[in-house]
Amino acid sequence: MTKLQIISDKNKKSLKIKNLLIKKIKSNNFKKDNLIIVVGGDGFMLQTLKKNKSSNKHFYGINSGNYGFLMNKFSSKDIIKNLLNANLVSISPLEMIVKNKKNQNKRSIAINEVSVLRQSRQAASLSIKQGSRQIIKKLVSDGVLVSTPAGSTAYNLSVHGPILSLHSKKLSISPISAFRPRRWKGKIVNDKTKIIITNLNPLKRPISAVADNLEVRNAKSITIKTNSKIKFNLLYDKNRSLQKKIKIEQLRRETS
Numbered sequence: 001m002t003k004l005q006i007i008s009d010k011n012k013k014s015l016k017i018k019n020l021l022i023k024k025i026k027s028n029n030f031k032k033d034n035l036i037i038v039v040g041g042d043g044f045m046l047q048t049l050k051k052n053k054s055s056n057k058h059f060y061g062i063n064s065g066n067y068g069f070l071m072n073k074f075s076s077k078d079i080i081k082n083l084l085n086a087n088l089v090s091i092s093p094l095e096m097i098v099k100n101k102k103n104q105n106k107r108s109i110a111i112n113e114v115s116v117l118r119q120s121r122q123a124a125s126l127s128i129k130q131g132s133r134q135i136i137k138k139l140v141s142d143g144v145l146v147s148t149p150a151g152s153t154a155y156n157l158s159v160h161g162p163i164l165s166l167h168s169k170k171l172s173i174s175p176i177s178a179f180r181p182r183r184w185k186g187k188i189v190n191d192k193t194k195i196i197i198t199n200l201n202p203l204k205r206p207i208s209a210v211a212d213n214l215e216v217r218n219a220k221s222i223t224i225k226t227n228s229k230i231k232f233n234l235l236y237d238k239n240r241s242l243q244k245k246i247k248i249e250q251l252r253r254e255t256s
Helices: 012-027 042-051 079-085 242-255
Strands: 005-008 035-040 058-063 087-091 094-100 105-110 113-118 124-130 133-141 143-147 170-176 187-190 195-199 207-211 214-216 219-226 232-236
Touching: 005 012, 012 035, 012 079, 035 042, 042 058, 094 113, 094 207, 094 214, 105 207, 105 214, 113 124, 113 219, 124 143, 133 143, 133 170, 143 195, 207 219
Parallel strands: 005 035, 035 058, 058 232
Antiparallel strands: 087 232, 094 105, 094 219, 113 143, 113 207, 124 133, 124 195, 143 170, 170 187, 195 219, 207 214
16 A cells, blocks of 8 residues: 655745645544655646656545635645545546657647637637547637536636536537637537547648647647546545535636
8 A cells, every 4th residue: 555645846835835744644643555645736736747647546635725615725734624525526538649740649638628720810610520520620729728617617618618517528629719610619528538639731830739738749630538447536625625616617618
């Protein structure tokens, strides 16, 4: 069995929380095998999860960044109680396979979203398929975004994509600044679907594909599907579950 680990970002706030946490854990003689406490922002949590994708550990995030959607709030007084009573949520990432202009295949996983973006001043020209079925023959836009439910309140929400319930078993495909057809709002598809995005003009209109924060440039085609073999086990305080946070964002959108 692996002992409890604390991983923190390098900034002052994260390190201060980490030191307080170590003292609390020691003074309460708190022990929990297979637990990793991650102190930082959402980006640091995504990075940590990807580094540990083969492990079966549980991750409890403490926010020291800005929004901290994937994280919990730090409470020095209640931290031990929160750790003992945390609820478990398991999520699977997207797997992105990009074929670049040299016909090399590059693989990466995305917990939030895969974004396909124009690489030059020219708009991207894309076709999108759902398996063998054509979703859109030609989309001229700044790009397109494929989001998981966990990522649907991040970049996806900024491009006016739908917020997906955590257990909806759906993915969202959202255009980024669609020029033609202007009225195409995107599509919600089953999370078992394989999505294939093809660059219709790679020489004149180069694109890049980004899995969360990992970029592959000069993409010719991008295949995206859920990798259900990978499960990330995230822990949340009882009153601040991931499902509840998503629901709050849905209500916020309906009333704004």
